[in-house]
Amino acid sequence: MMSYQKGRLKFLVLWLLSQSPKRGIDIIDDISKMTWGWWKPSPGSIYPLLSTLEKDGEITRKENGIYEITQKGIEEISDFLPPRYKGSVETGVEELESLMDFFEDMGKDNLLPYKNRLIKAKDRLERLIE
Template identity: 55%
Template sequence: MSELIVRQKGRLRLMTLWLLWQSPKRGIDIIDDINKMSWGFWKPSPGSIYPLLNKMVEEGTIERTSDGKYKITAKGIEEIKEILPIKQINSIEDSIQELEGLAQFFKEVEKNKLFEYKERILNAVKEIEEAVKGA
């Protein structure tokens, strides 16, 4: 298995745990949420998400509820804490760190993929500039 595929599977696992930490979800909801979070750059296939969910249920990091949704367990929360610290935006400092991370993300994304989102990104930047004017 190539290194890239292994890294993607690792990211998918972490993102799935993080999404389930937020709220219980169906597999299709996880696929859609990842697609939205990546602004359409990554949409996991059902052939990658459902085997992962089954494996995670077997491992005890998530469980399936009676309504068919998946939810994170204490073991799953512990895995996130060890690998990707859970951090909610609770302060201006947290927000600035999030913005700095987004800026780095945009620098690394292929420019042709940003083109269709350019106006939305620039509008968000303008809104932030307006919010901090005169501070």
């Protein structure tokens, strides 16, 4: 039976991995930073949990020791994630189209300070669909 504390730790670890892949020590450090040092999980609580999550298929561990969340892990915490993790490619395209409407409403003058960033985003999208 999983204790209340361990249940929260599981969801916190999965949430952190949904943000970016991490090593176990990075997870410990991130939790410590998030709690302003009030809570720093021990390696004895993090690494067995990571092993269980990997065995359950909610995360994977690469050869370099970096853990990544899987689709199963995302589904486990989907109620706590922003909509972009819940949708399909169709949902993402619809969000992108809505953002384009927003940018058009803002007008060119308001977008000029962000020109370089917008060009980088456009270039990334073009590389994805080439």
